[in-house]
Amino acid sequence: MVYRRTERTKRHARTKEEAFVRAAHELVAREGFAGARVAAVAAACGVSAGSLYSYFGSRDELLAQVFRRAAGRELAAVREAVDAAPAHPGARLEAFADTFTRRALRGRRLAWALLFEPVSPVVERERLAYRREYAQVCEGVVRDGVADGLFAPQNAAVSAGAAIGAISEALVGRLSPEVSQKAEVPDEQLVAEIRAFCLRALGGAPSRPLPAGPARPADRA
Incomplete structure (x- = not known):
């Protein structure tokens, strides 16, 4: 009986922990990490704020777990897309850039967080760990492209980090909840521009032409 009670207690604890993580995840997706306050998470679970500390040593511990879950899903989606792409390194790089960009644009508040x-x-620390994992995925693609003679000779690790930095920087204005920035290009064109940039930067050639962007005043003159 003691063993059964212990197992029941463990299952109950896991259920409660999962409820807290799920509630915090939903808050982060809507309001960012700043919005996932202990009181808000506890209220979403219908319990007192103090009860959360029975399962997590601190708010940071809870949010680190939320980050691991959310970032892990995004990383898994990118890996799956790269693995499912044709074996050609250019196609795999396109899959990496497209999936990263499209998922960020689809879940902008979470991506910003x-x-x-x-x-x-x-x-x-969790963020840095996942950045390294993204870089490793991209590095493998770059290394294969160099080995096949399809990308220019380069340090694959450095180039992978630079490519991810470029993708992120290209998205920052579009994702920011604090800056009301008028989109200069539609989302799908932004995806295509980022994809083409990554291929050019690594010395490859885009497999698809860029979509036509909106005409600028100088173009209409």
Whole structure:
């Protein structure tokens, strides 16, 4: 009986922890990490704020777990897309850039939180760990492209980090919840522009032409 009670207690604890993480994840997706306050998470679970600390040592510990879950899903989606792409390194690089960009544009508030929002050192460590994992995926693609003679000779690790930085920087204005920035190009054209940039930067050739962008005044003159 003691064993059964212990197992029941463990299952109950796991259920409660999952409820807190799920509630915090939903808050982060809507309001960012700043919105996932202990009181808000507890209220979403219908419990007192103090009860959360029975399962997590601190708010940072909870948010680090939320980050691991959310970022892990995004990373898994990118890996799956790269693995499912044709074996050609250019196609795999396109899959990497397209999937990263489209998913960020589809879940803008969450993407901002995962990529750019100021966070505690505890959560920042998780962010750095996932950036390294993204870089490793991209590095493998670059290394294969260099080996096949399809990309220019280069340090694959450095180029992978630079490509990810460029993708992120190209998205920052579009994702920011603080800056009301008029989109200069439609989302799908932005995806295509980022894809083409990554291929040019690594010395490859785009497999698809860029979509025509909106005409600028100088173009209509």
